[in-house]
Amino acid sequence: MRPGTPGILWTVVRRDLLLALRRKSEVLTSLFFFVIVVSLFPLGIGPEMSLLRIIAPGVLWVAALLAAMLSLNRLFATDHADGTLEQMLLAPAPLGLLVTGKIIAHWLVAGLPLVLIAPLLGLQYDLAPHALGVLMLSLLIGTPLLSLLGAIGAALTLGVRGGGVLLSLLTLPLYIPALIFGAGAVEADISGLGATGHLSLLAALLALSAFFAPWAATAALRVALE
Amino acid sequence: MQNKIIHWFKYGSPQSFYPLAGKMLPWFVTLAVIFGSAGLWLGFFVAPTDAVQGEGYRIIFVHVAASWMSMFLYLVMAFWAGLGLALNTRLSSMMASAVAPTGALMAFISLWTGALWGKPMWGTWWVWDARLTSELILLFLYLGFLALQAAIDEPRRADKAGAILALVGVVNVPIIYFSVTWWNTLHQGASVSLTKSPSMAVTMLWGMLLMALCFWMYSIAMTLMRVRVIILERERTSEWVKHAVA
Amino acid sequence: MQWHSIGEFFAMGGYALYVWGSFGVTALVLVIEPLLLRKRRNDALDSLRRERSADERNSG
Numbered sequence: 001m002r003p004g005t006p007g008i009l010w011t012v013v014r015r016d017l018l019l020a021l022r023r024k025s026e027v028l029t030s031l032f033f034f035v036i037v038v039s040l041f042p043l044g045i046g047p048e049m050s051l052l053r054i055i056a057p058g059v060l061w062v063a064a065l066l067a068a069m070l071s072l073n074r075l076f077a078t079d080h081a082d083g084t085l086e087q088m089l090l091a092p093a094p095l096g097l098l099v100t101g102k103i104i105a106h107w108l109v110a111g112l113p114l115v116l117i118a119p120l121l122g123l124q125y126d127l128a129p130h131a132l133g134v135l136m137l138s139l140l141i142g143t144p145l146l147s148l149l150g151a152i153g154a155a156l157t158l159g160v161r162g163g164g165v166l167l168s169l170l171t172l173p174l175y176i177p178a179l180i181f182g183a184g185a186v187e188a189d190i191s192g193l194g195a196t197g198h199l200s201l202l203a204a205l206l207a208l209s210a211f212f213a214p215w216a217a218t219a220a221l222r223v224a225l226e
Numbered sequence: 227m228q229n230k231i232i233h234w235f236k237y238g239s240p241q242s243f244y245p246l247a248g249k250m251l252p253w254f255v256t257l258a259v260i261f262g263s264a265g266l267w268l269g270f271f272v273a274p275t276d277a278v279q280g281e282g283y284r285i286i287f288v289h290v291a292a293s294w295m296s297m298f299l300y301l302v303m304a305f306w307a308g309l310g311l312a313l314n315t316r317l318s319s320m321m322a323s324a325v326a327p328t329g330a331l332m333a334f335i336s337l338w339t340g341a342l343w344g345k346p347m348w349g350t351w352w353v354w355d356a357r358l359t360s361e362l363i364l365l366f367l368y369l370g371f372l373a374l375q376a377a378i379d380e381p382r383r384a385d386k387a388g389a390i391l392a393l394v395g396v397v398n399v400p401i402i403y404f405s406v407t408w409w410n411t412l413h414q415g416a417s418v419s420l421t422k423s424p425s426m427a428v429t430m431l432w433g434m435l436l437m438a439l440c441f442w443m444y445s446i447a448m449t450l451m452r453v454r455v456i457i458l459e460r461e462r463t464s465e466w467v468k469h470a471v472a
Numbered sequence: 473m474q475w476h477s478i479g480e481f482f483a484m485g486g487y488a489l490y491v492w493g494s495f496g497v498t499a500l501v502l503v504i505e506p507l508l509l510r511k512r513r514n515d516a517l518d519s520l521r522r523e524r525s526a527d528e529r530n531s532g
Contacts, residue, residue, distance in 0.1 A: 156387050156391055161377055173370065176405065180406065216390060226383060275474055280486070282491065285494045328505070339498065343490065346490050468520070471517060471521055
């Protein structure tokens with residue numbers, strides 16, 4: 001019996017999560033990176049609370065971008081190294097579906113922890129409870145977007161020399177709209193303008209990239225494995 | 227192999243395009259020089275002094291032309307890259323690679339002149355206004371494309387990977403531009419604009435147009451020159467290149 | 473014509489540094505690019521010629 005679409009997705013996601021569980025240190029590294037980058041800013045700028053409150057949305061979002069990017073080169077590289085990716089290419093299931101599964105797993109491992117720990121870091125910057133909620137919501141919509149767009153870069157740089165630096169050069173410009181609307185949502189909430197506009201634009205971007213990004217990443221993966 | 231043989235006889239094969247590009251090159255160089263001289267003459271000797279910005283506004287004659295070309299060339303690059311990906315034609319992909327460095331240079335010129343214009347007008351070398359910021363991101367996109375192609379040794383893989391990146395970029399450029407404009411208006415946009423001068427004289431517009439035409443012709447000439455070198459480098463093992471060298 | 477002397481033209485109403493800085497660097501870039509391309513072309517042709525003469529020596 002052949003499994004349906006949800007079955008295939010679930011299999012890929014579960015496999016990647018199991019693999020991530022076996023290499024906990026790698027998962028924790030990007031989370032720790034997020035925490036330490038956010039904590040470094042007050043040390044560089046000074047403990048002035050009024051200033052920290054202003055820069056908090058930008059700092060948290062930029063740190064989230066970098067942390068999400070840090071874990072991207074593992075998205076396909078380990079499977080490429082042990083030949084699993086070649087098998088996936090030959091598998092009867094469509095490659096796009098497998099790639100989607102891997103992106104979902106990447107978000108669960110690298111994106112969701114950032115969302116969960118962000119309010120704790122927001123407290124360091126004295127954000128109001130409501131702003132913390134908006135911060136979490138913006139990251140909840142934004143981090144899947146980072147995984148989706150990052151997958152394209154990860155697939156393009158697969159097995160390329162200097163892949164890590166190249167990956168950041170390719171993906172960071174594409175992350176800019178996510179940064180603007182994500183950080184903007186929190187800023188708008190703090191200044192009392194309401195974050196709905198920013199959040200709905202962020203959600204629109206997520207919908208758009210959920211449709212196109214797996215497709216582009218799959219095409220890039222085929223090129224890389226040719 | 228079959229595929230390759232069919233393309234060999236196509237009109238747009240590198241073999242037939244190489245001499246054609248060589249014949250077109252002097253024409254575009256001549257046109258660039260003519261448009262450039264006319265534009266500079268209009269810009270420096272006919273266009274009047276601006277009421278608000280004095281003589282400093284004359285920077286727009288290069289700034290606007292370079293900005294337009296940098297955006298236009300990205301579209302051209304994505305077009306050739308997409309065509310190369312869809313039809314699997316080598317020449318289209320070579321055209322995409324040939325356009326990219328000139329586009330990046332145009333983005334650089336736009337940023338450089340924008341900074342030199344900003345210093346006397348705004349008092350700082352760099353202003354985070356929507357245009358300059360988008361231009362900077364456009365430069366990053368160009369550099370990403372160039373870096374990706376440079377990092378991949380196998381030309382066909384470099385073509386295809388670059389094409390996917392260029393297409394992803396071209397979808398993102400309007401989104402980035404929109405988001406940067408949105409961000410800029412929320413954070414109090416700049417009050418003086420380089421192109422929205424209230425006293426824009428007709429001669430200024432003509433000067434800008436002629437300079438843009440000059441840059442356009444220059445870009446075509448550079449693309450033709452570069453595509454010829456790329457053809458030589460990539461087709462080095464084929465018989466016709468060996469004959470062409472002799 | 474709004475320039476009364478050559479000095480006035482080069483002074484650009486006090487904006488000399490900015491105007492000539494813009495036009496100068498642009499001109500420099502537009503000259504260097506074709507020169508670099510010509511060098512790249514000559515390098516490619518040179519290596520092709522070397523290959524060719526090596527081939528001829530081997531076969532002849």
